[in-house]
Amino acid sequence: MTKILIIEDDTSFAQMLQKFLARNSYDVVLSHTGLDGEKQLKEHDFQLVITDLRLPDYDGIKLVSNLKGEIPVIVMTGYAEVSTAVKAMKMGAYDYISKPFTPDQMLLVIDGALNSKPVVSREPVYSKEKVEGAKEATTSQELILTSEATQKLEEHIVLVAPTDMSVLIIGESGTGKEVTAKAIHQKSTRNEKPYIALDCGAIPKELAASEFFGHIKGSFTGAVADKVGSFEAANGGTLFLDEVGNLSYENQIQLLRALQERKIKRIGSNSEIQVDVRILSATNEDLKAAVEKGTFREDLYHRLNEFSLQIPALKNRHGDLSVLASHFLSKFNEKLNKQIVDFSAEVWDIFNAYHWPGNIRELQNVIQRAVLLSTTDKVEAKVLPSELMSPVLETVELGSLSKADFEKEQIVNALKRTNYNKSKAAKLLQVTRKTLYNRINYYDLDL
Numbered sequence: 001m002t003k004i005l006i007i008e009d010d011t012s013f014a015q016m017l018q019k020f021l022a023r024n025s026y027d028v029v030l031s032h033t034g035l036d037g038e039k040q041l042k043e044h045d046f047q048l049v050i051t052d053l054r055l056p057d058y059d060g061i062k063l064v065s066n067l068k069g070e071i072p073v074i075v076m077t078g079y080a081e082v083s084t085a086v087k088a089m090k091m092g093a094y095d096y097i098s099k100p101f102t103p104d105q106m107l108l109v110i111d112g113a114l115n116s117k118p119v120v121s122r123e124p125v126y127s128k129e130k131v132e133g134a135k136e137a138t139t140s141q142e143l144i145l146t147s148e149a150t151q152k153l154e155e156h157i158v159l160v161a162p163t164d165m166s167v168l169i170i171g172e173s174g175t176g177k178e179v180t181a182k183a184i185h186q187k188s189t190r191n192e193k194p195y196i197a198l199d200c201g202a203i204p205k206e207l208a209a210s211e212f213f214g215h216i217k218g219s220f221t222g223a224v225a226d227k228v229g230s231f232e233a234a235n236g237g238t239l240f241l242d243e244v245g246n247l248s249y250e251n252q253i254q255l256l257r258a259l260q261e262r263k264i265k266r267i268g269s270n271s272e273i274q275v276d277v278r279i280l281s282a283t284n285e286d287l288k289a290a291v292e293k294g295t296f297r298e299d300l301y302h303r304l305n306e307f308s309l310q311i312p313a314l315k316n317r318h319g320d321l322s323v324l325a326s327h328f329l330s331k332f333n334e335k336l337n338k339q340i341v342d343f344s345a346e347v348w349d350i351f352n353a354y355h356w357p358g359n360i361r362e363l364q365n366v367i368q369r370a371v372l373l374s375t376t377d378k379v380e381a382k383v384l385p386s387e388l389m390s391p392v393l394e395t396v397e398l399g400s401l402s403k404a405d406f407e408k409e410q411i412v413n414a415l416k417r418t419n420y421n422k423s424k425a426a427k428l429l430q431v432t433r434k435t436l437y438n439r440i441n442y443y444d445l446d447l
């Protein structure tokens with residue numbers, strides 16, 4: 001029986017969830033504090049953790065980061081906490097679910113998490129042995145790029161894919177860096193060889209070398225059997241290093257050496273193994289700035305970045321939004337056995353006005369939830385999560401210049417949505433009319 005740990009300080013809600021999941025054949029252990037949750041994790045083997053993000057004695061994000069991707073984690077968030085949820089996902093959480101949610105939504109997210117790939121995906125997605133499966137994987141992971149903002153990106157993918165150049169894929173969380181990496185592999189001459197993905201953000205630094213290069217039994221405490229590292233597993237094919245900016249300095253040196261010499265040694269072994277691997281990597285932080293700050297090695301940066309692809313945030317690719325939304329609508333219609341034909345005009349307006357901090361992943365989650373909850377043949381606004389309805393000015397520090405563009409966009413969107421009625425726009429933004437006027441003057445918005 002699958003064992004799940006729920007960490008939630010609201011005891012009656014936690015018990016309700018426990019009963020529901022027990023009826024669905026899950027073995028659930030409850031913890032009402034972060035510290036007790038940690039204790040339970042030490043004492044039992046869980047296949048999944050579901051945790052509230054705000055615990056009185058503990059920060060859910062810290063818990064996610066401590067687990068380092070060893071067990072999938074789903075975070076439960078309250079109203080308008082998407083940005084924190086996105087942060088949790090960057091730290092390695094599998095997914096988030098916004099309260100209030102229906103039991104069926106929870107089952108869907110649990111199902112996804114339990115079937116998610118482990119930190120190191122050993123599955124050669126497009127290997128020779130899996131030609132049959134490869135087609136399936138391609139359709140389910142279809143890369144949609146249709147807007148002007150992504151036209152160049154598509155051209156660049158087509159040009160760089162057949163080469164052996166290492167590609168650095170840059171973009172916010174959920175913009176599609178991993179699907180882009182898979183698409184490059186698929187369009188390359190290595191597409192019948194393995195594709196291995198390694199999440200550098202989720203491996204503890206002491207284990208990174210063993211993940212990269214493998215080890216032999218007994219070479220360190222915990223090395224209970226021989227292990228093939230990602231370089232060897234990807235030999236002849238492609239190695240995708242996700243969140244590469246999170247590698248420790250020491251791990252950066254080890255990686256650089258392997259890339260320069262094209263040879264590796266398993267930990268504890270003296271024999272060198274020749275490897276032929278194409279490296280794709282991804283980052284959601286500014287690696288150039290990390291180089292300037294001295295936290296990321298410049299030589300490694302240039303090795304990884306023979307070519308770079310910048311994936312725009314969803315809010316900057318509105319031409320793609322409608323195509324992506326329709327794509328996810330048919331995907332979830334099929335998955336959930338529904339026949340919803342479209343979104344209402346109001347829903348389209350909301351989609352277009354929203355800033356999508358979780359990018360395409362968030363859009364996909366919103367549509368999955370909407371398809372599940374819809375009872376008519378059109379998705380209506382009432383089945384959308386509440387955070388989409390109210391722009392999140394309150395999470396933006398007013399006056400912070402780094403957030404200026406975002407804030408300007410929020411103001412313009414709110415005004416458009418209220419037909420330029422400043423009182424209504426101020427209400428929507430949850431600021432006073434006076435603040436709104438001040439911000440309009442401050443930004444010199446021509447309205």
Ligand SMILES: Nc1ncnc2c1ncn2[C@@H]1O[C@H](COP(=O)(O)OP(=O)(O)OP(=O)(O)O)[C@@H](O)[C@H]1O
Pocket residue numbers: 089090140141142143144145171172173174175176177178179180242282284360361364
């Ligand atoms: N262009 C796209 N077309 C279709 N689906 C997409 C596209 N981009 C992303 N997706 C979907 O959105 C989800 C998130 O994509 P992906 O995991 O590639 O993002 P990411 O940028 O690697 O995120 P993270 O930085 O959090 O790892 C996936 O389910 C993916 O299939």
